[in-house]
Amino acid sequence: MSYEKSLGVRRRLLDLDPGRPEWLRDLSVNLIKVGDVQSARGDLSGAQSSYEESLGVMRRLLERDPDRPEWLRDLSVSLDRIGNVQGSRGDLSGAQSSYEESLGVRRRLLERDPDRLERLRDLSVSLNKIGDVQSARGDLSGAQSSYEESLGMRRRLLDRDPGRPEWLRDLALILARIGKVESEQGELAKALGAYQEAQDVIRNLQGRFSEHPAWFRDFPTQLAGLIGEAEKALRVDSSEPPRES
Numbered sequence: 511m512s513y514e515k516s517l518g519v520r521r522r523l524l525d526l527d528p529g530r531p532e533w534l535r536d537l538s539v540n541l542i543k544v545g546d547v548q549s550a551r552g553d554l555s556g557a558q559s560s561y562e563e564s565l566g567v568m569r570r571l572l573e574r575d576p577d578r579p580e581w582l583r584d585l586s587v588s589l590d591r592i593g594n595v596q597g598s599r600g601d602l603s604g605a606q607s608s609y610e611e612s613l614g615v616r617r618r619l620l621e622r623d624p625d626r627l628e629r630l631r632d633l634s635v636s637l638n639k640i641g642d643v644q645s646a647r648g649d650l651s652g653a654q655s656s657y658e659e660s661l662g663m664r665r666r667l668l669d670r671d672p673g674r675p676e677w678l679r680d681l682a683l684i685l686a687r688i689g690k691v692e693s694e695q696g697e698l699a700k701a702l703g704a705y706q707e708a709q710d711v712i713r714n715l716q717g718r719f720s721e722h723p724a725w726f727r728d729f730p731t732q733l734a735g736l737i738g739e740a741e742k743a744l745r746v747d748s749s750e751p752p753r754e755s
Contacts (some may be wrong), residue, residue: 538567634663
């Protein structure tokens with residue numbers, strides 16, 4: 511594997527000069543790439559080890575310069591990757607802890623540079639990951655709160671660049687997540703509204719960006735099904751006789 515060969519070169523360079531920061535960062539990035547390949551091949555244990563070593567390298571770097579923004583972002587990426595693997599291995603508590611630490615780092619970065627769009631996007635991604643874990647653990651109220659904060663980030667991004675297709679797509683995905691947790695909490699009318707807004711966004715995208723068919727393969731059908739289920743549930747709910755007090 512080319513990434514593993516490159517990793518061996520990085521290790522040999524660091525044997526010559528163990529404290530050189532740019533080589534340490536290169537090692538951390540290389541370890542993430544190795545971990546990504548291991549994860550894709552189903553070697554989750556190996557991937558977690560690679561990501562954790564990458565995280566350790568970034569922590570060493572940040573001991574020297576705790577406020578360096580590119581190193582802080584690298585730290586958050588390593589934490590996200592660890593959380594992804596922990597979630598895939600069923601360790602939802604560990605995944606949530608990793609994502610929450612990443613979120614804390616990204617909040618710090620956004621506070622320092624509130625106008626930088628990628629900081630907003632990174633924060634939204636972290637909030638989605640946390641919301642997904644909270645939902646899987648049955649914390650629907652917490653998941654909804656995370657998703658709604660993420661939605662706020664996406665709306666801010668779209669205020670800055672309203673026509674960016676990947677941000678519109680992500681907006682629709684977050685709305686669908688919110689609809690799901692609202693439906694599971696019995697808020698059927700709110701869920702229907704979220705699904706319908708997501709559907710409107712996707713239809714807008716389909717009309718303007720038909721060159722991205724992969725974006726529209728399954729999601730519109732899924733949304734239509736969710737809308738149908740919510741409408742049916744609302745009809746049933748409204749037709750039930752009132753309960754005796």
